[in-house]
Amino acid sequence: MARYMVTFFKDILGDNGHHAEVCQHLLEVEAANSGDATELAKRKFCEIERLSDWSLHADRLRVSESERPLEQQAPH
Incomplete structure (x- = not known):
């Protein structure tokens, strides 16, 4: 499994008339690939924001592989 950072963006029009991109949420997920990461992040975002x-x-959203390595679990 790899770690992915999934960022959700909203486009807004500011008071000055310029378009801006606002980060709505950033999630870090573990998944087998970017497609799975996208779907998992969408579900988590909906749960957090209580959305359907x-x-x-x-x-829109952006998926990128996290540079942070997976944490190693100590053997029991």
């Missing part, structure tokens, strides 16, 4: 669909609070 992630796109109600975000316009």
